[in-house]
Amino acid sequence: MSWALLAAPAAQAHAVRDQQGRTVEMARVPQRIVSLLPSATESLCALGACSRLVGVDAFSNHPPEIAALPRLGSVSAPHFEAIVRLKPDVVLMSHSPPLMARLAQFGIAVVVLDAQDLAGIRAQWQVLDSLLQQQRGDDLFARLQAELGRIAAGMRQLPARRVYFEIDATPYAAGPASFIGELLAALGASNIVAPAQGAFARLTPEYVVRQNPQLIIHTAETSARDLAQRPGWAATDAVREGMICSLGRADTDLVSRPGPRLAEAAAVLARCLQLAPR
Structure with missing residues (x-):
């Protein structure tokens, strides 16, 4: 039997298109994720990937599963050295060219998320689905829409x-x-x-x-x-x-x-x- 057959398979390269339209290339499907956005933290967990988080921003406070994770400041005031020490496969954040450039110097991939409306939220979950190589975002959005419709129906009699x-x-x-x-x-x-x-x-x-x-x-x-x-x-x-x-x-x-x-x-x-x- 050849040594080639015994060797562990190499991780496949992975690419995703973020909400800035950037194609982000990574060495593998991310297993170590840093989130610098509370909405991204919550979305990632709702999509079943909370266990992949290795650090979050100072404002992320939900769900309870993230309570023990390292706090890494914010996009405007990041704890940069702490982020680098965590060796993330990717950082989820809002658009910030200075921080993105610094992370790039260390070979750390950045996925920019920017959801300003409901359509943007759905698009954000689709980006995360692509990042995680799964298909859960559309179902999550459909459940959200159904619940919003139920709440709105109860308000129709109000002026x-x-x-x-x-x-x-x-x-x-x-x-x-x-x-x-x-x-x-x-x-x-x-x-x-x-x-x-x-x-x-x-x-x-x-x-x-x-x-x-x-x-x-x-x-x-x-x-x-x-x-x-x-x-x-x-x-x-x-x-x-x-x-x-x-x-x-x-x-x-x-x-x-x-x-x-x-x-x-x-x-x-x-x-x-x-x-x-x-």
């Missing part, structure tokens, strides 16, 4: 409200083309952000006052007191009638991550829309 969803005090808002905006629309809300302003928009405080929202939903990055103290905002229907829905940290995480828990996020938004004026 439509003009809603302002504030991400931070810039003010930075979720527009109708974002996954947050799509959830709000499915639940019957009318977004004060114009479609032309993009998925996520930086607004002027005066713009919000002119649009006169009937409901303000804000994340844990701001407070209801701050909103009421902004010039002119006390005259808006939302502030005057106490129609402010304040999200805590856990709900902020749910609603702000384009991942597998979006049905739970929709339930949070539905509770906000069910508020009654005081």
Whole structure:
């Protein structure tokens, strides 16, 4: 018998096209994965590959299975040496040319994920399926859509409200083309952000006052007191009638991550829309 037959087969090269349209080549199907995006961490686990994670960003806090993994900072402030020491096959992250270039110097592959709307979430799961050489993403997305439809059906009797969803005090808002905006629309809300302003928009405080929202939903990055103290905002229907829905940290995480828990996020938004004026 020849030694060639006894030798272990070499790992096959693997390539995937990420959400930036880049073809990313790897020496093998990834077994050691670093995620620098909470949504990617959650998505990878929902697709059955949690065990392949060897490190995550500082903000990844779900599911519980990742609790003991090394924390590696963030895309904007990475713990670079720690990432390199983990010898990942691939790093999942948002687009950051400086970090991507540094990782490339060490031969570490990068897959860029960028899901801004529901279609982008489905595409993200398809990229991860390709990365993992499996086919689970479409089924996961179908289950998500079914659950979103069920939640939306329970909201049909509520009147439509003009809603302002504030991400931070810039003010930075979720527009109708974002996954947050799509959830709000499915639940019957009318977004004060114009479609032309993009998925996520930086607004002027005066713009919000002119649009006169009937409901303000804000994340844990701001407070209801701050909103009421902004010039002119006390005259808006939302502030005057106490129609402010304040999200805590856990709900902020749910609603702000384009991942597998979006049905739970929709339930949070539905509770906000069910508020009654005081």
